Amino acid sequence: ISRHTTKKKKMGTFEQARVRLGRIRCLMDTIRCMKQGESLPSAICFVPREICVEYEGEEPLVVTEEPKEEAKVVEKLPEGKRRLICLGRPTFTSDGGWLKVISPCSGWVCLQPSRKQLKGKVRLCGTDGEELIDWQKMVERMCSLQIVKAPVLGNNFDDEEMAALRNPPPGWNLAADEELAQFLARQNGVTLRSTGCTGTEGMTYFTKVEASSAEQEVKNLFDSNPETYWESDGNQGDHWLRFHIRPGTVIEKLALIVDPEDSSYLPKRVVVKVGSPGNLTTVHTHSFGETEYDSKELNVLPLPLETYKEMLELQIKVCHQGGIDTRIRGVRVTTRTAELLFPESDALAGDIFSAEKIARYPKLQAFQPKQLFNRGLVLKRVAFLLDQDLAYLLPRWQMGAGSFGEVETIRQLWPLSQRRNAIIQDMLSKTSSSYPSTRPTVFINRIAARAHREDTSRDPECKNTVFRQLQRELKKSAKSSSYNFRWAGQWNQWWECKFVQEGVIDQGGAFRDSISDLADELCPSDPSSEVALSLFVRSPNQSQDSSNAYRDAYTPNPSCCLFEDYQFAGKLMGAMYRSSERLAVSLPQFFWKKLIQEPVTWTRDFISVDSAEVKLIDSIETMSRVDFDTSFAGVLHYNVVLSNGETVPLLPNGDERLVTYDERLEYCRLVKEKRMNESEAQIEAIRQGLTKVVPADVLSLLTWQELELKVCGSTEITIEALKKSVRYNNSSFNESNPQVQMMWKALEQFSDGDRSQFLRFITGRRRLPCTVYVEPCDNGALPTSSTCSNTLHLPKYSSVEQAVDRLRYAAYNCVAIDTDMSPSPWE
Secondary structure: OEOOOOOOOOOOHHHHHHHHHHHHHHHHHHHHHHHHOOOOOOHHHOOOOEEEEEEEEOOOEEEEOOOOOOOOEEEEEOOEEEEEEEEOOOEEEOOEEEEEEEEOOOEEEEEEEOOOOOOEEEEEEOOOOOEOOOHHHHHHHHHOOOOOOOOOOOOOOOHHHHHHHHOOOOOOOHHHHHHHHHHHHHOOOOOOOEEEEOHHHHHOOEEEEEEOOOHHHHHHHHOOOOOOOEEOOOOOOOEEEEEEEOOOEEEEEEEEEOOHHHHHHOEEEEEEEEEEOOEEEEEEEEEOOHHHHHHOEEEOOOOOOOOOOOEEEEEEEEEHHHOOOOEEOEEEEEEEEOOOOOOHHHOOEHHHOOOOOOOOOHHHOOOOHHHHHHHHHHHHHHHHHHHHOHHHOOOOOOOOOOOHHHHHHOHHHHHHOOOHHHHHHHHHHHOOOOOOOOOOEEEEOHHHHHHHHHOHHHOOOOOOOHHHHHHHHHHHHOOOOOOOOOOHHHOOOOOEEEEOOOOOOOOOHHHHHHHHHHHHHHOOOOOOOOOOOOOEEEOOHHHHOOOOOOOOOEEEOOOOOOHHHHHHHHHHHHHHHHOOOOOOOOOOHHHHHHHOOOOOOOOOOHHHOOHHHHHHHHHHHHOOHHHHHHHOOOOOEOEEEOOOOOEEEOOOOOOOOEOOHHHHHHHHHHHHHHHHOOOHHHHHHHHHHHHOOOOHHHHHOOOHHHHHHHHHOOOOOOHHHHHHHEEEOEOOEOOOOHHHHHHHHHHHOOOHHHHHHHHHHHHOOOOOOOOEEEEEOOOOOOOEEEOOOOEEEEOOOOOHHHHHHHHHHHHHHOOOOOHHHOOOOOO
16 A cells, blocks of 8 residues: 555655654744634645545445445455545544445545455555545645745645644644544544454554464464463573564554453563664563553554564563462454555544543533544644654753743643653653662651641641651661662552551561551641641642532642752652652642743632632722722732731832732733742752653653542542452352452442542552552451452451441541551441
């Protein structure tokens, strides 16, 4: 399959630079138009009016009434050479890429099937037989500097289709673009390839698969049976699988299917090499975290291969928990043909924009599916341009083009990038360090820490908090040079925790519990409890606005100058990002955006800190003179109340100077400036600690939502999500067991906060993702847990009401790991 018959002439260095700068110029112009809500550049929205399809094959070319495989057949064009004239804009469905035929018949033809290959040659060209100009070539033509003549669109363009792409729908804005990008990133969409084949169909893309050992079991990788597997037999680090790829097939994704219950047989660190026999090059290395096994699929190839490679080799260097041999239960592979007929950037299906799917995206619900489809296509093209020259746009790279400031505006489009994740993994890998040879032991007195939380006046310097105790203990027992947390993803337990006066041997549970205690000191989950540390304060939203989504949020204390503590908190956040551990702190959108230096606004972002202030200032700006004089004349001064309750002047002697109606806009500007920068020094200190663990360039490639999720975990614990995380240790003890059904009925009556606390009781974590094991227990009125193994020991209960009472009591009251040291009211 080819787009044209003429052989591409290899570009010289100067020509490559000229074309690259043209793409970047187009990207910058597009971003500026998106920011201002204007019509987009013609080049990125180019659609050819007509396309000529030249087909020569061994089978008839089928034309159908609709772009569906099962649609009525209009005509079967006989095998041999055929020439069709089609409309220039392809349509995509789950069956593949289609063109609308207008001559010699009328209908639809699938030229890029997703589940098979055409048995013939296809050439796309212009109606004059010359090379086909698509939008990518039009960007090069229109936006690259020309010396001889001014660039033009030409005659073969579809003005109506281009207008639909260029002009945003009425009422559209940048916030809608960001939400649409989030929507697209969460959809499987349509690909021009085989879609994640397993079983015998997956095997069709390889001519042979070799293994380091047990080659007779390789067939189990492709039998679609989760009970069978390939298990290596040999020395640790010497295990490999070698895939000989069928000619013309490009591997885009390769995932290993595993069972989390295989424990030490799970692959931990995998190296991917590609090339030809005897000449393999490493393209990716990944160490899997604890929670990545929960999905049962380990993606070992995050960045698609760009061209056909004869061989792909997976080397399993390290197994989970120090295991010797590995066990793989299947392989899932996604492929495409060596040369795509249609641009990958145009592969978008219109049927994904159903009312059901966009229900969680309020900014999109006012628009028609066709409008969303057109804008989504533009966003995919923008993401393609980003990917093409990403290395030249990064802010601190030596060859940077100096245009990253504009790209920052559309940071929410990063999830659409195909190359970003591989670049992030590469930077994390190159900046990681070897983990310390010995694990430090820390002694934590949680009884003293609990007493401090109950009455903070007893310990005004907060020396007894878990946060401060941990700081002191790590300084005593760990070298600062080696204890930099850049190895956090390679070590499951960063310190051994000994709780004073508590019977516990730390095999991971106490370590995680110390992180949960620390998080609860920084941002208490109980709204009635005192804040144990002065680093963060309850945001004004906690007391002023019951409708705000960030009602439980905290914000850095504007008057706190403990910058070393803030840096330590930032280092812990970096460790969480590199690992599968989570620090369950509740911080607002405004904080996370400032932390990664994503642009912030007063109305969209600061509302997550103080919505009452935002609404007040916005109303003052638009208020009439009569309303202002009625409400504020003689009472409004040039001062403002910060998040910690402190009143500060906006101008010298601002406490004494009244605001007049004519000065109200200046007053509002000063309020916004002061409030949005009230915690600038504190956030900067946290960022300094964070960037000691995670490179600043990685942060520049993240959205704030991605950083928050990696550091804090999921904020919502639904019954469905919790069920997916649960494993049963007994074959006869599963979801159909009455004892288990009683537990789920009880948990359905829990709030998200209750379920978070219940999760912590079992695992030491307050947020998903993590794996929970449940096994029966016949004795005891209360459930018990083994946090080291994430196991709940579940008693029988006579009613749902009783189960609710006992499970909730255990979740909130059994705070010590050795719970049998304290009697319960039911014993």
